Amino acid sequence: MAEDGEEKLLATVQHIVQTLGRTDTMTEDILKVFSNYDGRLSLDKLYATRAAAAAAAVGGPGERSVPASPPMPPPPVAPSAAAGMPPVTSLERTVRTLDRQISQFVAMDRLIWADSADADAFLEAVDDLIGTVQELDAAGTNRGLLDRADELLSRCMARLEDEFRALIERPDDAAPQVPGGFGSDESEEEDYDADDGFGDEPIPIAKPVSDFDVVIDALPPGSVSDVHQIARRMVDAGFGRECAEAYATARRGFIDESVARLGIRSRTTEEVHSLPWEELEFDIARWIPAFKMVFRILIPSERRLCDRVFDGLAPYGDLAFVAAVRTQGLQLISFGDAVAAASRAPERLFRVIDMYEAVRDLLPDLDPVFSDPYSAALRAEVSAVCSTLGSSIKGIFMELENLIRRDPARVAVPGGGIHPITRYVMNYLRAACGSRQTLEEVMEGDLGAVGAAAIAVDPDRPTSSLAVHIAWIMDVLHKNLETKSKIYRDPPLASIFLMNNGKYIIHKVNDSELGILLGDEWMKQMMSRVRRWSMEYQRGAWAKVMSVLQTGGSGVGSITAKAMLQKMQMFNSYLEEICAVQSDWVIADEQLRADVKSAIVDSVMPAYRGLIGSLRSSPEAARDLFIKYTPEDVQARIQHLFEGVAK
Structure with a gap:
């Protein structure tokens, strides 16, 4: 009875298949649905039943059937005997088998790579599927089967991409230890700055790094080997670009977080130009070590990781690398461009020089990192911002000239x-x-x-x-x-x-x-x-004084005593006037002040002593002579000049 029930069930399925299976592909899909639904409806049984039905129909209406004995069930024959269907080849059986195997893995609700045996089995099935697709494509005789294999390959690659991304993004493996840098113990290596403008929560800011001879191993060797195996299958299957983008997507989060830990926030050009200089100077002070960290440690480490993950899979490693680092690299570069294009006030010179030197000094080290055609444009952007900052320095010097003129x-x-x-x-x-x-x-x-x-x-x-x-x-x-x-x-x-x-x-x-x-x-x-x-x-300043004293020398004999006494009075008046007017004048340099005083003494004192001597030698003048300032007094007053108001 059980066998009769199973035969009736198979017959019913065959009827449904004949009714709905308008194409070979639809027929295959319907058979597969039933085989997954009930264990009694295996593909082998269904194909055997279809073959038997087709064989019974071969005789056609023109022949007479004479049963010599009770009818025997037809032997299971290959589906190639089915009317109107192509022969079932080994490739078809391979595709069906791979479909069953791969579907089980794709449907897993856990990581396939959580079990190494599952991972190995899945990769083996993937290799077989890739080879089968290539063989079908080369034959070009069964387009329906090729489409089915391609669809299976697409589902397989989608799952591989998920596994690939998950292996890269595992938090326990993607937290490198760099002294004072990425992945540091927050309690020992990080400061929290609540005023960075990133939101309400404080952002952990990494301390500066002075030793740039560091490489970040973002993934352990085992994970690198696993993702490399996945990458090789995806490239072999023609999904190299998808794999590169999956890598970039998985790594961008780590790169973004690393840059955020350096205290860098994205600013538009308009924001940079409108910032008060004190705030912009603070941003520049953070930008310089961040730029060095990113381009000396983070980006070279990404290059190293890409080269390992995509070893022998060029150019997809180059595509993955530039897609992973380009956004943050350009963000840093755009800040440099914005600063260079902002106000060229002279006080900005020294910070711009610091920026220029930071970029200039690392340019030679970027050549091996950005050596491929895809990342060469990013290398050119770094070189361009260096030139832009240099032009800004020139402009600041020009602005200094204008400041002096104005x-x-x-x-x-x-x-x-x-x-x-x-x-x-x-x-x-x-x-x-x-x-x-x-x-x-x-x-x-x-x-x-x-x-x-x-x-x-x-x-x-x-x-x-x-x-x-x-x-x-x-x-x-x-x-x-x-x-x-x-x-x-x-x-x-x-x-x-x-x-x-x-x-x-x-x-x-x-x-x-x-x-x-x-x-x-x-x-x-x-x-x-x-x-x-x-x-x-x-x-x-001393012209009038010297004009008075000039007549006090050898020509004194021609001058009356009264005239000489008047000149003495005029000298006293001029000296007092000079000292009064120049009492708050200042010569700041001590040596220059001493030299000027000495020059005055050398020119004034001999003539003044001569005038006093002439007056004393004249009996008429000596009778009324009153010397208000001795030569020592005059020299002392000269020595007190140019000391400024404070003196």
């Missing part, structure tokens, strides 16, 4: 002291020369070669582009100071002002590499100017 001549510096613009420019240039090598590179305009070979600095080269540029800035400053000196109504005080600023410039040039850049000839010209201003001061 500095208004409105308020005179009390006492003819050093003007703030002089202090600012000289200290600025002196500090800038701390990066003289970089500035030489930038000013020479050889930005395309930076990183390959630094430009040698010639100590006796005052004609370099940087030297010429600084000499031009000094000339602009000199003209600005001369304009400012005209504010002073008293010409001698204007000379004091120019003297003070000129001497300060000489001091700053001598005390730095500015002296090398400007050269000896420039220095001689500047010292000559200071001497000229000193002489102009003496002639202007």
Whole structure:
């Protein structure tokens, strides 16, 4: 009875198949559905039943059937005997068998690679399926079977992709230990900064890393071997690009988190341009070590991992690598571009130089990392931001010139002291020369070669582009100071002002590499100017005094005693006037102050002593002579000049 029930069931299935199976593919699919539904409806039984039905129908209506004995069930024959169906080949049986095997793996609700035996069996089935598809494709005789195999291969590749991504993303294997860097123990290696603008929760910020000779092993060797086996099957099956994208998708999360731990946040160009300088400077201070970390450690480590996962599978490893790192790489590069294109206020020079040097110094190390055609564009972007930052440095120097020109001549510096613009420019240039090598590179305009070979600095080269540029800035400053000196109504005080600023410039040039850049000839010209201003001061401030004393020498005999006494009174008046007016004048440099006083003493005192001697030698004058200031008194008053208001 059980056998009769099974025969009836098989007959019913065959009827359904004949009714609904309009094509070979539909027939195969229907048979497969029934075989999965009930164990009694195996594919072998169903095919055997169909074959028997087809054999019974072979006789046709023109033949007479004479049963000599009770009918025997037809022997199981191959489905090739079925009317209207192609012969069942070994490839068809292989596809059916692989379908059963692979479907079991694809339907698993756990990772196949959680069991090494399952993983090996699955890979073996995948290899067989790939070979079968290739064989069917080469034969080109059974398109329906090829479509079915391709559909099975697609499902197989989708599951492989899921396994591939899961193996890469496992948290326990994707947390590398880098001193002070990625994957560090938060309790020991990280600081929390709640004011980084990333949200309400504090972001763990990694401490800076100074040793860049580090490689991140993001996956253990066993996992690398597993994902490599998967990658090889996907490439062999023609799914190389899908595999590369799966790798990039799996790795981007790690890269994004790593960059976030470095305290970097994405900013648009508009945001960068609108930020207050203090805030932007803080961002730059974080960007520089982050840029070094990403391009010296993180990206090279990704290259190493890609090369291992896709070993022998070029160019898919190159595609996976650039797809994984491009977004964060471009984010860092775009920040550099935005800073370079922002305001070129002179105070930004030193941070821009730091950025430029950070990019320039790593360019040579990027050549082996970005050696393939797919990542060459990213290497070019890094080189381009280096050039852009260099151009920004040039622009900042030009803006310094404009700042000096625009500095208004409105308020005179009390006492003819050093003007703030002089202090600012000289200290600025002196500090800038701390990066003289970089500035030489930038000013020479050889930005395309930076990183390959630094430009040698010639100590006796005052004609370099940087030297010429600084000499031009000094000339602009000199003209600005001369304009400012005209504010002073008293010409001698204007000379004091120019003297003070000129001497300060000489001091700053001598005390730095500015002296090398400007050269000896420039220095001689500047010292000559200071001497000229000193002489102009003496002639202007002491002209009346010297005019009085000039007649007190050898020509005294022709001057009456009364006239000599009047000249003494005039000298006393002029001396008191000079000391009163110049009591708050200042010469800042001690040596210059001493030299000017000495020059005054040398010119005034001999003539004054001569006048006193002549008066004392004249009996008529000696009777009424009253010496208010002895030579020692006059010299003492001169020595108290130029000390400033405080003195």
